[in-house]
Amino acid sequence: MDFKNFISAHGKKISKQKGEHVFSQGEVDTNLYFIKQGLLKAYYISDDGKEFIKSFLLPDSTIASVSSFYSKAPSPFSVVCLEPCELVSVSFDELYKNSATNQDVAMKVIDMLLQLAMKKERREYEFLCLSPEDRYRLVLDTSPKLLEKITQNDLAKYLGLTAIGLSRIKKRVNNT
Amino acid sequence: MDFKNFISAHGKKISKQKGEHVFSQGEVDTNLYFIKQGLLKAYYISDDGKEFIKSFLLPDSTIASVSSFYSKAPSPFSVVCLEPCELVSVSFDELYKNSATNQDVAMKVIDMLLQLAMKKERREYEFLCLSPEDRYRLVLDTSPKLLEKITQNDLAKYLGLTAIGLSRIKKRVNNT
DNA sequence: GCGGGGCATTAACCTGGGTTAATAATATGG
DNA sequence: CCATATTATTAACCCAGGTTAATGCCCCGC
Known part of the structure; x- marks a missing residue:
């Protein structure tokens, strides 16, 4: 079963309206989300109520709370829809387990994580330099x-x- | 062959003095480095000569130029030894290819990339918030x-x- | 269609950090 | 051991952006 088939078999379609959250800061959410349609933002709220935006999400991008998945910890940020959105969610746990036996899935996960690493490295560069x-x-x-x-x-x-x-x-x- | 064996078979031991570079900004270096001993820093130099430090590297950490590996592009940053260092280098290309057939290696690579993603996400948070x-x-x-x-x-x-x-x-x- | 909320800009005041220069203490290499 | 380089701190001046408040235009929901 390659990656596409894995998503077809295990992915859940989600529709959300503008203003609805995919997940919220403080909740544990171990899903990985593929954005099919729409626009979302991932953001933090500080203790004194200020909002900081970590990224905007357009179609063909993905989002997950890596720390939620990895340590089963509450997500440090939220994801909200800025317009009506279509997403597909996949349990990261299932994806991870499947990677252990499915080569194509593992390579796809590696690829996605490499792209995430590069994206975050660019962002770090932007703030630092x-x-x-x-x-x-x-x-x-x-x-x-x-x-x-x-x-x-x-x-x-x-x-x-x-x-x-x-x-x-x-x-x-x-x-x- | 599990991951440890892979490193033993393919890893190269490197010793460097203080002030020596592991790789430099502008060079293509597709290796992954494991820090065994010492202290290093990864840094950028801007067009006007200013230095910005992206991270310090202590024993048990790893460093690679992901964009160099991924796109065979020149590395946007350098890595230099701040004291005498011992490292082990592994070709990321070989590691990546090996992941395609070796489950244990693939899972280890996924794990390392997840940890890199979390580290970079924390750093983004620090600058943003x-x-x-x-x-x-x-x-x-x-x-x-x-x-x-x-x-x-x-x-x-x-x-x-x-x-x-x-x-x-x-x-x-x-x-x- | 209209009222209210959302959005964007500007003014005035303030502060934290950049820049340049100087000083002093410590470390390093010959 | 000594000269020089490195490191850390401080002063003085400056500026970019934060904060608070106000204003005006546009959009949205009833």
Whole structure:
């Protein structure tokens, strides 16, 4: 059984409306989700109620709380739909167990994790090495379609800024 | 052949002095390195010559340039020894190919990648959600041994600060 | 269709950290 | 052992972005 068949056999289709959560900070959720349609965001809420956005999720991307799966710990972040969404969920436990006997599944999991590692490494680089203005310029270059769909407030929280800070940066960048 | 045997059969022992590089930014290096002894740092140099430290590497940790392996691209960062080091290197290509037929190796690779993903996710969280002072406090709590071995300048570059900024934060934190 | 909420921007004030330069203590290499 | 380099801290000046508040436009739900 290759990976596609595994997903067909074990995956569950999920439909959610805008504003509905896939999973929430503080819950244990050991599923892996494939985004088929729609737009979601993964975010943290701090103790004092501030929101920080770790990523936006477009079709063909995946999301899981790795720490939830790995240590059965509550997820440190939430995932919410920004518009009506279609997803397919797969139990990461089942996927993991299946990897132990199914070569094609194991290689696919390795591939997905390599891509996740690279994505996270780029993000780390952006925070460590780039100024807020450079991070904004990068998003302008790499994700123009995404920018059309999300609010300036959400973009700011993704870039590690406030909406006011982003507004100043936009003003500066657009007058260059 | 399980993972340990794979490393014994295919791993190469490497000894390096302080100041020597394991690999350098701009080079393609598709190896995975296991740190057996010593201390190293992984770092970026920006176009204007500034250094940013992505991680410190202690015994029992691993390092690879995932993008180098995955896309055969030049590594975006370097790894240098901060004291005499012993490492074991393994070709990631060989490891990857071996995963395709060897279940134990594949599961071990999945495990390592899951741990890398969690590590990078924590780092993303620290940059996105914590102030420089909170990041410093976190390192005080979690890595006191590491702090004894590295310079304040290197710690500052790891935290996304200058040495002067870190000095001010230390003064503030120690007067609390 | 309209009222209220959401969204984006701007002003004024403030603060934390960057930059440059200087100083002093410690470590290293010849 | 000594000279030099390295390391760490501080001062002075500056600026980017946070915070609070206000304003105006647009969108959404009733």
